[in-house]
Amino acid sequence: LNNRPGLDRLVRQVDAARERDEGEIITGGRVPEGKNYERGFFFLPTLITGVPQESVLISEEVFGPVLPIATVADLDEALDRANDSRYGxxxxxxxxxADVIVRxxxxxxxxIVWVNQHLRTPPEVPFGGTKESGIGRENGRRALDEYTEEKTVLIRL
Known part of the structure; x- marks a missing residue:
């Protein structure tokens, strides 16, 4: 991760899920040990299955190599669960x-919604969240709008 607070937050999230028995950690779930990892903010790639909707791994944004996996009955439940978040x-x-892609x-x-890929965003494509995820957009033509302020001046001579 890029800083100590980010690593500490991720450790707290995974530890909270572990303590509350919110899923099964298949791999990872911890800071790696050893001399190679003493300098830096490392966390092992982590897969956790059977994660309930109320888990911090679902209800909070997780910025790190942690993938919580939840089983759903159908597309309706998947969309409901994905949208049942204050983040976006x-x-x-x-x-x-094609029907699933459209829906x-x-x-x-x-x-942003990726189809059959994740985290690839070309620089010309706007990127940003909805709800409580982020402010404005990065990238794309309109990105500069976030850094500028229009001013109107009307003069009669």
Missing amino acids: LGASVWTRS ATRELEAG
Whole structure:
């Protein structure tokens, strides 16, 4: 991770899920040990299955190599659970179904939706969240709008 507070937050989130028995850690779930990891803010790639909706790993934004996995019955439940969050930075859907792609891209409440990929954002594409995820947009033509302020001046001579 890029700083100590980010690492500490991630450790707290995973530890809270572990203490509350919110899923099964399949791999990772901790800071790696050893001389190679003494300088830096490392956390092992982590997969956790059976994560309930109320888990901090679902209800908070997790900025680190942690993937909480939850099983759902169908697309309706998946969309409901994904949208049942105060955050909406990004979402991804993995499918070969055109119908699922259409529904997911329309109904997911996120600033960006990836289909069959995740975290790739070309510099010309606006990136930013909805709800309580981020302010404004980065990248793209309109990104400069966030850093400028228009001023109108009317003069009669």
